Amino acid sequence: VTAEEAAPLFGGIDLGATKILSLVVSRTGSLLAEDIRPSLGAEGRDAVIGRMVASLRECLATVGVDGRQLAAIGVSAPGPVDDAAGVTNPPNLPGWHDVPLASLIGSQLNARCTLENDANAAAFAEHRWGAGRGSRHMLFLTVSSGVGGGIIIDGAIYRGVSGAAGEMGHVTIHENGRRCPCGRRGCLEAYSSGLAIAKQGYRIGRRASGALHARRAAAEPLTAKAIYELATAGDETARRLIADAGRHLGTGLASLINIFDPELIVLGGSLTKMGDLYLGPAQATVQRECSAQARRDVRIVIGELGDRAPALGVATLALETATQTSTL
Ligand SMILES: [Zn+2]
DSSP, X not given: OOHHXXXXXXXXXXXXXSEEEEEEEOTTOOEEEEEEEEXXXXXXXXXXXXXXXXXHHHHHHHHTOOGGGEEEEEEEESSOEETTTXXXXXXXXXXXXXXOHHHHHHHHHTXXXXXXXXHHHHHHHHHHHSTTTTOSSEXXXXXXXXXXXXXXXXXXXXXXXXXXXXXXXXXBSSTTOSBOTTSSBSBTHHHHSHHHHHHHHHHHTTSSSHHHHHHHHTTXXXXXXXXXXXXXXXXXXXXXXXXXXXXXXXXXXXXXXHHHOOSXXXXXXXXXXXXXXXXXXXXXXXXXXXXXXXXXXXXXXXXXXXXXHHHHHHHHHHHHHHHHTTOO
């Protein structure tokens, strides 16, 4: 496919806390180019936006076209987004309150730009191109350092009244429970995320014995990944920490299944790599805590698109919006 045949093109840019991932797809959704570079959020907002634009331009250069073939672009960012205000308050990106990201990026690239929350975008990509293909009602949860989510109903993203729907990491699973990074207590994220596993590992490591204590005493980082490595090496305490986090994930999933009765739950994020140690207790809890009818119908699967999902999701949103409004 030559660049001319592939035009018009659609771009997607995902702004993450640590990296920017951009890509360009054809009108049939084929991936034509991709660029990954660090966000360097400490350099400030304008520098980051400049890097986002440069990243997409690099993709266009790889395809061998200039910006004129770009029909529309989508941008995804962490945290809640708002059509009017733009990015409202993304975690880990200081100074990003109420940034009209879509219009800033769109004007620099001279293309119509839509903005979407990153987990919603990832949910949409998994629905169109990944593990959720062909499903009608689907939930997507990403479990890594935090827990995010997206809701697909009748094949479309469900955004709610204010655009904040799908924040499934912050459903309460324990009244007056552990403190969550969001400032409230007892959220699913405070029990089932990578950060939660690390925090519990650090706490247990205070006791004067065991592998967790040895790591803590040696001032080695007690990340979820490190705890997983201890667990796979056979450390019982580390195994229990991961199983507990999985069990709590199952409690959250069971409530969501009881509410939405989806046909499919797609799980993404780094913690899915922990396999049965984490997901086994989650599945067992879902079996125990779901209503019989919803449990019978739901499948829980791992996402297929990985880190590419948010950018691919917003590029696909841009593509479908343009197609529906027949601007091509
Ligand atoms: Zn929370």
